[in-house]
């Protein structure tokens with residue numbers, strides 16, 4: 001039987017899961033599953049194929065055939081659709097919204113379930129998403145749910161965009177985040193909710209270092225792993 005450990009990190013968009021899971025995978029020496037990237041690539045593939053996002057059957061068919069891969073480069077992990085590096089194309093607000101729409105279809109989630117589970121191998125996996133602890137890895141040894149108000153997340157997003165020299169309108173961003181939350185939390189299948197056995201961390205007033213420390217302490221407590229920082 002596999003001894004691989006799963007650290008499931010769920011939470012709404014813009015809450016800081018990406019940064020936390022990258023750091024955790026790094027200190028633990030585990031692989032990282034960015035499940036949001038899979039839904040983002042699917043949304044991109046659907047648009048590229050000229051299919052309609054509202055056509056569940058076509059989107060599910062595309063999900064079954066999705067030729068997706070992750071590759072490590074010096075500047076981080078790149079995401080490929082077939083031979084095309086789509087890493088930057090899938091990081092726009094529009095790509096996030098399209099991902100949230102295709103992710104709401106039960107048949108699409110079913111088509112992508114096994115593919116996500118195949119990322120698990122020893123010594124372990126850090127899994128970033130919305131349903132990692134509830135559906136994809138319900139027996140994960142560690143489940144963490146990050147939360148923060150939509151306003152705090154929008155503020156952080158504005159600062160990130162400004163740091164990259166891009167324009168950022170707080171009102172537009174908070175509206176988009178609220179819409180995406182609404183869709184992700186209220187869909188019939190695998191909605192965004194903390195697993196009953198998850199540690200919920202409200203990151204609103206915390207720095208990334210504080211969140212990282214809280215997560216590491218919890219992982220040590222639950223697994224007995226020794227983590228060198």
Ligand code: DC
Nearest residue numbers: 013035036039099100103129130131
């Ligand atoms: O984490 P992210 O912002 O890259 O995710 C984009 C969208 O994909 C998100 O709004 C909802 C969907 N998603 C999902 O439904 N389930 C996951 N496990 C990950 C993402």
